[in-house]
Amino acid sequence: MPEPRIRLGMVGGGEGAFIGAVHRIAARLDDRYELVAGALSASPDKAMRSAEAIGLPPGRSYPDYRSMARAEAARPDGIEAVAIVTPNHMHASVAEAFLEAGLHVICDKPLTATLAEARRLRDKARASGLIFAVTYNYSGYPLVRHARAMVQAGEFGAIRVVQVEYAQDWLAGPLEASGQKQAEWRTDPARSGAGGCIGDIGTHAYQLAHFVTGMAPEQILAELTSFVPGRRLDDNAQILLRYGNGARGALWASQVAPGSDNGLRLRVFGEKGGLDWSQEEPNQLVWSPLGEAPRLIKRGTTAVNAAGQRVSRIPSGHPEGYLEAFATIYAEVAEAILARRKGAPLDPMVTFPTIEDGFAGVAMVEAALRSHAVGGLWVTAEP
């Protein structure tokens, strides 16, 4: 018998939300979850309408997340995990409610809108012993896994330089003034926190670099800019990173870079070689061993290591994309939840971003804001 699907709930992700739909596809793609409950909107009407639209079972659409946490925890067939896809400022309180109910959490990023919340939530999650995943979804790409395993195996020698960037252009104009929902909340300090572009996509770039290299910077210097008149949060961030081992990094995040759709790119250079990977062409990675011809590592081929093969679904040349990588995060979390269910040890190759990564992202944003506040000085990365 196959293991019964994991019963999943969702908070946020009602009508018009982009990321909620993505989470649902991601959960469904590998057939490990069943979405059975939700509080899909802060507006009860909209919550109910959204629940109907996606076919939630009757009686399991809740007007608010607190009642959902209580009710589901009390049901014998209640949810085992919740996916939190609200705007950032809600993450902490929602997550706390479900942790208190004894349920695993899958939370979107950035973890919280403030560092204080992030710290409190991290402590609570640690204490709970529950699984707490943060959907830094780009770490789900097979070739990102491959790259990480290469670094861990020492194939680049000591890392010297990290160049990571994440460029978009959808906020090059004052889109928030047009009523576009995504733009509205992402440029609103009350809902996004004090970081704009840096929180929304800078944290992705930061996490990706960390995930692949295993290195966290000791010092950070940030130049944050808000180019669009009237915008209340940064829409461009240039950040320098000093790592403890002497390595140096640069991170550029922008939402005002015309021609850029979702240009997340990571380059890592070590003593013995370099790597180059771009999210928009995720099925290939260029590996340049020093002094040799660069190799084009293509997902699904025998040139990919075990860590990368593990999370591939289909043969090389059949492109996997964003949804598949996102689904991999869900699949990895499913492994962890099922291991708990069965009291079995977790496959050591399973990996997914956790509350610790979530906290690190918020801490980076806070450090960048601190650096910026003093005119662009070097600051310690974590308080």
Next chain:
Amino acid sequence: MPEPRIRLGMVGGGEGAFIGAVHRIAARLDDRYELVAGALSASPDKAMRSAEAIGLPPGRSYPDYRSMARAEAARPDGIEAVAIVTPNHMHASVAEAFLEAGLHVICDKPLTATLAEARRLRDKARASGLIFAVTYNYSGYPLVRHARAMVQAGEFGAIRVVQVEYAQDWLAGPLEASGQKQAEWRTDPARSGAGGCIGDIGTHAYQLAHFVTGMAPEQILAELTSFVPGRRLDDNAQILLRYGNGARGALWASQVAPGSDNGLRLRVFGEKGGLDWSQEEPNQLVWSPLGEAPRLIKRGTTAVNAAGQRVSRIPSGHPEGYLEAFATIYAEVAEAILARRKGAPLDPMVTFPTIEDGFAGVAMVEAALRSHAVGGLWVTAEP
């Protein structure tokens, strides 16, 4: 209330099958289907084991497709459509059984192993009035839809030249001799039909060119080769095409082209412009209006026309891939089935490859074999 999911059955696709798993993900991705019955293998044991592994409801795993067709047709909650993912030589008899049971069919390609079967099946499907889709999945890509709509709108003027190719390298050695299942049946005339590479991937290339240009050749000339010693079917095919309007085409399909994973590429050149699209980088298309700078059309952007937008799920820069395109075929068929269910008219933008495309593919293979048999002469494309 959302429309209840379509109840789907599957024939073939048991343990170790590649394409069966793909069909299941494709059916699941957009949440329009529920897989509730199957005859997953010709071996009853394996069928049962496979059914369990994917969680089919008890009692709805069948030892053979005939009993499945009968039983499901008889149930009030029986399947509404069947997905056929067996080796090619089984397609016809399985499809006929389900058509006879009054059920819609979604069948893998090539449609059948022989032209006689294809004709009989086509006639039966036409007569039935049922939906009969053939999973030429590459026509599900958004930018393929975009390209087709551009051609239809006359943006290229009269088409002059079509260059289409589909190159792989997985059969560059005698893989079938190693016991690899995919290689075994795909190089076995008894299961694949008399076309090897030309049937397996040449038909995809042919259908893609037809789908985008709307043109079918009047004459065909084929040079088929079997390079690997001992191989019983062609592994390389070079085909010339003469269209009725004077246009000319060339189709190259190969499974012995080292460095090629799944290199399906279509270029179309008309009086007023050209287009270039590659399946391995499906999220962009180069459109070259004559005398102007080429445009990089990126999926999900405002540069994509309605036909391409319709079948996109996520924003530009968030790559969609093979599974998403495959899922689009399922989603389009779902539209058609639901329209039937409700007695509603079908959205005219819905399009998917049908039995007619399936027949055309088999006819192309037959014509190519005929041309080859006489030493490489021009033959009429369809008898």
Next chain:
Amino acid sequence: MPEPRIRLGMVGGGEGAFIGAVHRIAARLDDRYELVAGALSASPDKAMRSAEAIGLPPGRSYPDYRSMARAEAARPDGIEAVAIVTPNHMHASVAEAFLEAGLHVICDKPLTATLAEARRLRDKARASGLIFAVTYNYSGYPLVRHARAMVQAGEFGAIRVVQVEYAQDWLAGPLEASGQKQAEWRTDPARSGAGGCIGDIGTHAYQLAHFVTGMAPEQILAELTSFVPGRRLDDNAQILLRYGNGARGALWASQVAPGSDNGLRLRVFGEKGGLDWSQEEPNQLVWSPLGEAPRLIKRGTTAVNAAGQRVSRIPSGHPEGYLEAFATIYAEVAEAILARRKGAPLDPMVTFPTIEDGFAGVAMVEAALRSHAVGGLWVTAEP
């Protein structure tokens, strides 16, 4: 003391000619030649004006090529070689005049406008013992040399498939009707010969494939088309090639392919690997050893073999282009001429296309025209 520069003359290449200027830069780039005489135009006035414009020494601009051949052969400081850059139909008589005068010849391609001329010229050149180079300039690219040496060293095993294409778009409209000189003579049978696109660029593609693989086809089948109304010569050619060893090739040449500037691309697939090279990005070549990650071979790096290194001028990453490759043909011919001068043996790595390649190109055009004339049948490649 450095060896004195080779004294070079030029026939054709006056005002408004494109290729004459290219030859002059190519001859000058490596400082091995001195252009000292010319009959730059069939119109004596224009010849004189053109000579002045490029600074030919007084008294060495000739009104016609015959007087030039005679006069230069008689001078103690007369030219040692002549570059012939006239329209195709003049090549033979000009070349013969200079061969008769005992001078080496560097002739543009295609060699002649008819096969009869080509044969006569070939025989004459053979008999003369003089150097006769034909500027199939694409064989001068370093990575083309690299590719050829790889094939010769057996790194691909037996070659199975050759795909070569050369696509342009400058003749997609009736440019010849506008008075544009290049278009006029290249679409005029009287000046170009009976092959249009196939003679102008198809021969380049053919020679490139031959140069790299060392293989010449035994049989050819051609589909020639003239798409632009009123055009007298083919502007699109699809050609199939059967090689003696069982290998198969396809050649596509087009001047009506919008979006294509000078798209010469060669792909060669053998038992043990494949290669892919494009003239528009000439500084890299993709080498795909079967079953391994493709290697990006970049000009100027240590991954390039001796044959490729020999003809590189500057470090990797500093792109060399069309003029450098053209200059390499001149530099190679210079090696040959200087070896003659000094009575020294020629470095065996020196290679350049000769009258034999020129003849083969014209023979291919003739065979293609023969195939086309009978409706597209297979014909023997050389009579």
Next chain:
Amino acid sequence: MPEPRIRLGMVGGGEGAFIGAVHRIAARLDDRYELVAGALSASPDKAMRSAEAIGLPPGRSYPDYRSMARAEAARPDGIEAVAIVTPNHMHASVAEAFLEAGLHVICDKPLTATLAEARRLRDKARASGLIFAVTYNYSGYPLVRHARAMVQAGEFGAIRVVQVEYAQDWLAGPLEASGQKQAEWRTDPARSGAGGCIGDIGTHAYQLAHFVTGMAPEQILAELTSFVPGRRLDDNAQILLRYGNGARGALWASQVAPGSDNGLRLRVFGEKGGLDWSQEEPNQLVWSPLGEAPRLIKRGTTAVNAAGQRVSRIPSGHPEGYLEAFATIYAEVAEAILARRKGAPLDPMVTFPTIEDGFAGVAMVEAALRSHAVGGLWVTAEP
């Protein structure tokens, strides 16, 4: 009559030098110069041997630059301009000698090894009224010219973000310890100045950004690193730039980035669009007008503006490269010299980097060193 060639001398560039040979080809390519004198090495023997090897006229190879300046200035047929291609620390004294002799100067970059020298030389050059070009050769690429003209025409609106990088890998190991000449002097403070990578290639990146955008930063912050043990100068530089109009820039230069050959890339983002150009594929530029499909601007096509067309030599698809761009600098300087000769006004489209650009580069290096010396603080860009 064509204008007689400009008589050119050269200082430096003897045996084994890379850049001297490049300058000679660049000067020769368009046939505007005649190299007639030289002091090719500080070692008189080597100077003589090198002069012979490249065929300088007898009697015009000088043992030192001072005697050369004197002697040539005194000859009626003496040189009109000198090309200075020595290591950096010699530029200033050599240039001064030739300015004093009343001769135009073409000097390699960086201008000098110290800011004091740069200022003195700049003042002297200004006072002399002579032409003083600095070979920031990348500004010679046609599409760089095109980009600059687009910015000037306001096609991007106000510039917001500049991302420029220049990555190489040839110094990833301690090459200078192996006796390699290029590595030796470029990592030697006595010959290169106090900037290593930042002076050698960072100045190119800086100048390119300035050339295209017309903007100079007001403040600079630099993180310089020397990764290779024992290296005395920086081999990696991350620099942030604050422009007066609120724009922000980031410059990354590295010589320890495996997989990078000569990776100079410029991206500029303005209110109305973005551009992306890479030196290793110099024949295309991606222009992304905000909200529209990106355009692939290809050198030589009608999509290129007058500024870009002016400096193209051959049609699109026939790649021009590094040497052609370098030659364009020489060709532009030739225009300027000939205008002086004839007392004619200079074509306003002629442009080339001058002593002012040379000074700005050295000032940038100095500012970066200042920023670095204080631990990475923002400093004013020019003293």
